[in-house]
Amino acid sequence: MKRTLFAEQNRLEELSKKDPLVRIKSITDWKMFEGALGKMFPPVDYPKGGRPPVSKLLLFKIVLLQEYYGLSDQGVEYQINDRLSFMRFLDLTLDDKVPDQNTIWNFKESLKVDDGAQKLFDVFLKHLRKHDLILNKGSIIDASIVKAPIQRNSKQENDQIKGGETPDWSEKKKAHKDVDASWTSKNGKNYYGYKNHIKIDQSSKLITSCQVTAAHVHDSQMVFDLINMYDKGHSLYADSAYSSKEIKEMLEVFGIQGRVHKKGARNNPLTEADQERNHRLSKKRCRVEHVVGFMRKKFKQVVVRAIGFKRAKRDITMKNLVYNIHRHAFLMA
Secondary structure (H helix, E strand, O other): OOOOOOHHHHHHHHHHOOOHHHHHHHHOOHHHHHHHHHHHOOOOOOOOOOOOOOOHHHHHHHHHHHHHHOOOHHHHHHHHHHOHHHHHHOOOOOOOOOOOHHHHHHHHHHHOHHHHHHHHHHHHHHHHHHOOOOOOOOEEEEEEEEEOOOOOOOHHHHHHHHOOOOOOOOHHHHOOOOOOOEEEEEOOEEEEEEEEEEEEEOOOOOEEEEEEEEOOOOHHHHHHHHOOHHHOOOEEEEOHHHOOHHHHHHHHHOOOEEEEOOOOEOOEOOOHHHHHHHHHHHHHHOHHHHHHHHHHHHOOOOEOOOOOHHHHHHHHHHHHHHHHHHHHHHHOO
16 A cells, blocks of 8 residues: 555554553653753763764653553663654654663663652652642552562572672672562562552642662651651551551651551450541542552553662652653643
8 A cells, every 4th residue: 555645644643542642741841850860961072973962851751651661671662663652752753763772771770870760750749849739638658569570599598698798699690680679478478579668649649759668678667758848737648557656656746647547456456436447547548559559550560670779769769750740641631
C-alpha cells in the first residue's frame, strides 16, 4: 500500500485518543526540572565539530518512560525507536538519533549521586504545593515491599555479609551481587528486597514524602523521616504496624493528631470499640492502598532491577515521582 503524505500524523491522532502520555506531556511544565538537572550536570566544553551532548531533559524524560512502563535500558531504547507515541512524548522525529542504552545507563548512574532522584522529586513536589494541589488537611503513611532478585549465596558468604564484610568475589561477580537488600516476612510469606515508605496527602492522594530502606526495616522506624512541618496540627493515618507508645508520644510533641489503628495482642484482644474505631479510620487510611495498588499494576513495581541500595533508592524514588506526575495530570483533567 502506498504511504500517504499524512500517514504518520493520522496514526498519531488515532493513538492520542487512548495515550495517557499526551495528557502528561501537555500538562507538565518540563522546564521546572532544568535548573536541578543543570546543577547535577554542569555544562562541558566540547571540541568544535564534535557531536553535541544529549539533552539531560530528554534523558530524564526517557527515564520517566522507563519507570512508567517497567522497561530495561535496552527495552526503552528499542521502544522509543519502535513507538510513535514514545517519540512524540520525547519530541523526537524519525530522523532523530535515539540515545542508546549505555547513554541512558550513564545518566541514571549520575542520578544516584547526592540523591539526584530525590532532588527531582522535590522539584515537582514544590510545584504541586505552589499550585495548591496538596491541601494539607491530613496525611496517610504506609510501606510497600519492592522485591529484588534473590541472591544465591552460601551460608559462609551470608555470614560475612551480615558481619559487614565482602566475600572474596571477583569484580564481575560483585557487580551482580546485591548485599544491601534484605529479607522480611509479610502475611506468612518471605520477601527479599527493599521497602518504599511513603506519605500521601489525604485529599489529593499525591505522595508528599518518601524514603527507601532495606526490606527488614520495620515500617514504624521511618515515621519521623516522613513527617514534616506541613503535618503540624493535622491528622496522620496509619495501620497497626505504626501502633506504639513512642510514636504516639512523638506525634503529640510535633502537634500531630495520630489516627493510628490499634493493635490487638494474644492476652489483650481488641475490644468492640477498638474494632469500630479501626473500621472508621480504615475508610480514610485505605486511600494509600489505592496508591500502592495503582503503582504495582501500572508501573509493574514487582522487582527492582538495579543492584545495590543507591540504585534501588534512585529507581524507587523515580517511580514515586512518575506516580505524582501521572496523578497531577489526572487531577488537572
